[in-house]
Amino acid sequence: MLELDRVGKVYGNGVRALDGVSLSVGPGEIVAVVGGSGCGKSTLLRAISGLDTPSQGRVVLDGVAINAPHEKIGIIFQEPRLLPWLTVAGNVGFGLEDRPRAERERRVAEALARVGLSDKAAMWPRELSGGQAQRVAIARALVPRPQVLLLDEPFSALDAFTRADLQDHLLDLWADARPTLVLVTHDVDEAVVLADRVMVMCPRPGRIFDEIAADLPRPRDRQSAAFDFAKRRVLAALDRSLDRKKRVDETMVTANAGAALWW
């Protein structure tokens, strides 16, 4: 059980990136966090990962407070962040340095087979395509068998085909050991494809605005009416979270005023 208890984060420059975020995620649950830019969703993920420590509140995993990176928590970044001086196999086995060689090699081979890159084991990261590199990053994060896997806009740099492909692939991998997934994304489709629950955040300060259940049966059909309905609900919540209607009115008002002045 991953629990966030009134987590807040104030940066050195006084910006309140997060304020009072409470959330609990059950084992094996997939939660997507969406929100406009600057709503603190990446800050939230970094607080859970232990890469940053919250200014207020705490992150607790199975009764243990998380203040630094933890072995049960893996993270996948927006970029693959592979180490260019290690081969694909070396990158996948990066978190297994302390294991005996035979075990390491076996688990790396398994993971590479699982992401369909067995034939690329001896290659350098520079020789991979963007989608392949991100698959290696996923394998690297999964090989230590984390209980919680955090994903920070993991597919946003990929083209639409590769992205849909990797989303399905991620679900497939998730089904192996069913870790808890917390996924930050700005892609509503992605959130609804993957998540059981979608948290909508709003900015200044970053906090949870709404929670939308997306408990459609899996595998999910991206064309179905139920999928579309869930997507609309998330989009509507996003609009409300950004107060977008009001803002549109404001721009119209200022535009009119400008037009009036021009006359």
Place this chain on the structure above:
Amino acid sequence: MSLVQTGVTVEPAVEQSQRRSALSRFAAPALGLLLPLGLALSWELAVRFGLSDGRLVPPPSVIYATFKELAATGELQRHTLATLLRVAAGFGFGVAAGTLLGAITGYSAFIFRLLDPSLQALRAIPSIAWVPLFILWFGIFEASKVTLIAVGVFFPVYLGVMGAVASVDRKIVEVGRAFRLTGTQMVRRILLPAVLPSYVVALRSGLGLGWMFVVAAEFMGASEGLGFLLVDGQQLGKPAQIVAAIVAFALIGKITDWMIVAASAPFLRWEDRFGRTQEN
């Protein structure tokens, strides 16, 4: 139909690229040799046909003869060894100090602010300006020469290492943190491999300066060394000996530089470089 088409178009393309690579393997270096060999040959012929006496600018055959003579008496080996030992010692000290100081100033912003201004001020001094002081401090024998070479090697290595350590990608360091690496693991598994390419460049420019400063050091008074051969050739009016010593410098400089490149190449195969695309 498309299959047949690709079969037809691919084959000549492959063949062509193979022919081109075979051509470039031999022709490209040969092209670079054309100018120096042509000049040497025409000078040789000009002297042979009496267009010049070749006294101040000796033709290649005379330089070669001088080489053979120096080698036969063992002079060449003795002087080369003396120079090599000086460069090796100076390079060793300079690299050790430059690496150590470069690493800690690159790593710690506090030490950077503390040390870097002084080191940059010292760097602004032309290193040859130290010569009189070094002679007073360390005498006219090996110590002052090695010190001068070490000073010359130090600065490029220091700058290269400091810049490389300070500019290691924060995102890659974060991967290390996410995998809970300890301080020494972070250095061994992330920082060292990340700075290696710049380090090799720093070593190469340091070595280049080392060869430059060994000549300056040997000019200030030496009884042996390739620099001594230069001075000796000037004082006794033997231009062929001077040119022979210069050629020896060029050869050894190139060979030692190549040794650094060759020794580091196995560790740098991963590099994603501009020049690499043609090799694969």
